[in-house]
Every structure is written in structure tokens, then in C-alpha cells.
Amino acid sequence: MCLYLCGPVHPKLIILVFSERLRIITFICYIATFQTTSNPTENMEERKVPEVILNSGKKMPAIGLGTASIPLPPHETLTSILIDAFEVGYRHFDTASFYGSEEPLGKAVKKALELGLVKSRDEVFITSKLWSSDAHPDLVLPALKTSLQKLGLEYVDLYLIHWPLRLKPEARGPADMLKENVMPSFDMKGIWEAMEECCRLGLAKSVGVSNFGIKKLNQLLENATIPPAVNQVEMSPSWQQGKLTEFCKQKGIHVCAWSPLGSYNSVYGTNAVMESPILKEIASARQKTIAQIALRWIYEEGASPIVRSFNKERMKENIELFEWELKQEESQKFRHIPQRRMFSGINFVSENGPYKSLEELWDGDP
Structure with missing residues (x-):
């Protein structure tokens, strides 16, 4: 001009x-x-994940990303996948000594901090587990220290007893989960005292169990100074665990759900969740994925799903379950979904072990 x-x-x-x-x-x-x-952080879509307060007073994100996979991807690949999960908004990661994923997860946490995807270690919640070969009072603390070394961390946020049984020392992999490797006894009291010591030392902020039924939880609570903060169990629309989840609520034990969507891998079991006609009908009506419907139901039941997907788009879909609700009539339809436990645990039943039948292993709920 x-x-x-x-x-x-x-x-x-x-x-x-x-x-x-x-x-x-x-x-x-x-x-x-x-x-x-x-700057990768500037293009991140902000996803707010609610937190639950455990009986230890610690906060835990209400959804976690599982890292169990058979076969496990190469470590570098898995680390890259977990960085994708950080970018999507996951802050709760579930690993275990048995999975072989602790080292790549630790590298992902370090990289996420370097990239500014998280500002501090306090923003990340890491769960790991005591494998059954180390289920002995004298082996608990060394096992946790080994896990921490692999993770490159000073503490885990949650440390769980993986199974209520002990395996022979050499039984470390999936191929070793055999009847002949089950040890005769399981020192629940002594092992839990060692778990409590891990908590007192600050190496685990909270401690808990996995795959415990009501009878075993009652037995543990009789002697526990620190009650278990979490019981991580198989839970999905196809195995709803109504009695167990209600018991845990009464005792202040939070339930985490592993395999909340069943599994595509025949090693783990059935894919009945994703094939359910009832879930397909609800998902179509609500314009949601079947996975979102299943995960939302678990969340509304008061549990936290530990969902595993190594695909970034599905990661995004699975975490988008907190800003909407199931209608009452939709929730009622879940009662009509056929029930079947995916992981039977038959290989843990042995005449020489602590459980002579599936009823004993699962406390009367096989």
C-alpha cells in the first residue's frame, strides 16, 4: 500500500x-x-488416563500396557514399540522376569525421559513380577534386584508374586512350565514376608500377587503386615471373575486384568472375546471397537485392564475408553456371554505339587 x-x-x-x-x-x-x-512432544495428542489409589496410598494409571509376547520381538524393536506407547499416552507398563521384556522396557523409559515424553520417573508406573523359580523367601530380594538391574531403575512401582507356586530353579521359560517342574511346597508366609521387606527397603513402592483365588488371599491376609495392593488375574468379558473381584473390593485389593481381550496367539488360548456376537452388536451400535467395549466394561467393573498391542493405532484405540460409558442395558448383556477360563493352568497340577486338581489351583473356581 x-x-x-x-x-x-x-x-x-x-x-x-x-x-x-x-x-x-x-x-x-x-x-x-x-x-x-x-520436538516429538509438541505433536502428541494429550490423553488423560485416570488413576486409581491403591491401599498403599500410591497412584496407579487405570490402564496398563502388557509386554508379554511369545515369541518376544527383538529388544530394539520392542523398545521402539514401547516408545510409541509413551507417545500415545501410556504411563503404566507391565513386565515380569519371565517375559524377558524388562531390559527393553528400561531402555524405553530412559529414552522417553530423554525425548521429554515424560518429565520424570515419577510419571511412569512399572509393574514387574517374581517368577516361580525364585518363589522362596531367600530368593525374593535377589530376584527383585536382578529385575531392577535389567530395568535400569532404582525401584518398581508394583512387585507381584507371579503364581502361587514354586518351580525348580532351572524352570525359567515357557517350555519349562511342566508338571514335573512343580515343587512340592509353596511357602506363602515366608515369601510374603520377603515381599514386605522389598517394600520397606523402597525397592518396590507397592507389593501384590497374581493369579490368587479367594482361599489363597484369605490365607495370605491372615499373616500379612502389608496387605497386597493388587491381585492381577485373568479377567475379560469371557471370564468375568465376579466372585473374586467382589471379594477383592471388600478387602481393598485392586484387581488388574491380564488378557482382557483374550488372545490371538494359540499359545495363550482363545480369541472368544473379539469374536463375541454380543460385543460385536454393542460395538456396532456405539461406533466403537470391540476392544473398546470390552475394556470399558472391565474399567466399569472397578478393575484395571493390562492390554497388549504392539500396533500403534490399536494402542490409541485401546486407551480411548475413559470419556464415555456403557448404557445400563448394554452392561446387562455381558451376563449372557459364555464363560470359559482361557489359561487352564493344567501344567501346574501335579501329584507331587501343592495342587492336586484344578479346583485346588483355582480355589474351587476352575
Whole structure:
């Protein structure tokens, strides 16, 4: 506008000035684009995950990402996958000595801190587990220290007894989960005292159990100074665990659900959850994925799903379950879903072990 106010100007000069301004504007836009894409945290979609308060007073994100996989991806690949999970918004990660995923998870936590995906270790919740080969009072603390070394962390947020049984020392992998490797006894009282010591030492902020039924929980609570904060069990629309979850609520024990969507892998079991006609009907009506319907139901039951997906898009879908609710009539339909335990545990039943039948292993709920 100034060119015209100052009097007549040659048209070529106008074009020259305009072209120069256009180059400047283009350069500024390029710089702005570079700045917005160079920092991965600026393009992250903010996802707020609710937290539950455990009986230890510690807060735990209401959904966790599982890292169990057979076969396990190469460590570098798994670390990259877990960085994707951080970017999506996951802050609760579930691992175990048995899974072989502690080291890549630890590297992912370190990388997430370096990238600014999380500001401090306090923003991350890590669960690990005592494997059954180390289920002895003298082996609990060394096992946790080994896990911490692999994770590269000073503490875990939650440490669980993986199974209520002991296996032979050499039984470390999936192929070793055999009847002949089950030891005759399981010193629940002594092992739990060692778990409590891990908590007192600050190496585990909370302690809990996994795959414990009502009878075993009662037995544990009789002698516990620190009650278990969590019982992580198989729970899904196809294995709803109504009695157990109600008992845990009464005792102040939070339930985490492993395999909340069944499994695509025949090593683990059935895919009945994702194939349920009832869930498909609800998902279609609500314009949600079947997984979202199943996970939302678990959350509304008062439990926290530990869901495993190594696909970033499915990670995004699975975490989007907190800003909507199931209708009452939809929740009632879950009662009609056929029930079947996915992991039978038959290999843990042995004449030489503590459990002579599936009824004994699962406390009367096989």
C-alpha cells in the first residue's frame, strides 16, 4: 500500500518487491514448520488416563500396557514399540522376569525421559513380577534386584508374586512350565514376608500377587503386615471373575486384568472375546471397537485392564475408553456371554505339587 501512496511506481519494481516478500514469508513458514515437527512432544495428542489409589496410598494409571509376547520381538524393536506407547499416552507398563521384556522396557523409559515424553520417573508406573523359580523367601530380594538391574531403575512401582507356586530353579521359560517342574511346597508366609521387606527397603513402592483365588488371599491376609495392593488375574468379558473381584473390593485389593481381550496367539488360548456376537452388536451400535467395549466394561467393573498391542493405532484405540460409558442395558448383556477360563493352568497340577486338581489351583473356581 505504501508504494501507491508515495506516487507512481514502475510495475516491475512492484513485482520485485512482492517476490522478495513472498520469499521471506515462505522462509518464515519453513522455520515454523521445522520448529513444530522437531520436538516429538509438541505433536502428541494429550490423553488423560485416570488413576486409581491403591491401599498403599500410591497412584496407579487405570490402564496398563502388557509386554508379554511369545515369541518376544527383538529388544530394539520392542523398545521402539514401547516408545510409541509413551507417545500415545501410556504411563503404566507391565513386565515380569519371565517375559524377558524388562531390559527393553528400561531402555524405553530412559529414552522417553530423554525425548521429554515424560518429565520424570515419577510419571511412569512399572509393574514387574517374581517368577516361580525364585518363589522362596531367600530368593525374593535377589530376584527383585536382578529385575531392577535389567530395568535400569532404582525401584518398581508394583512387585507381584507371579503364581502361587514354586518351580525348580532351572524352570525359567515357557517350555519349562511342566508338571514335573512343580515343587512340592509353596511357602506363602515366608515369601510374603520377603515381599514386605522389598517394600520397606523402597525397592518396590507397592507389593501384590497374581493369579490368587479367594482361599489363597484369605490365607495370605491372615499373616500379612502389608496387605497386597493388587491381585492381577485373568479377567475379560469371557471370564468375568465376579466372585473374586467382589471379594477383592471388600478387602481393598485392586484387581488388574491380564488378557482382557483374550488372545490371538494359540499359545495363550482363545480369541472368544473379539469374536463375541454380543460385543460385536454393542460395538456396532456405539461406533466403537470391540476392544473398546470390552475394556470399558472391565474399567466399569472397578478393575484395571493390562492390554497388549504392539500396533500403534490399536494402542490409541485401546486407551480411548475413559470419556464415555456403557448404557445400563448394554452392561446387562455381558451376563449372557459364555464363560470359559482361557489359561487352564493344567501344567501346574501335579501329584507331587501343592495342587492336586484344578479346583485346588483355582480355589474351587476352575
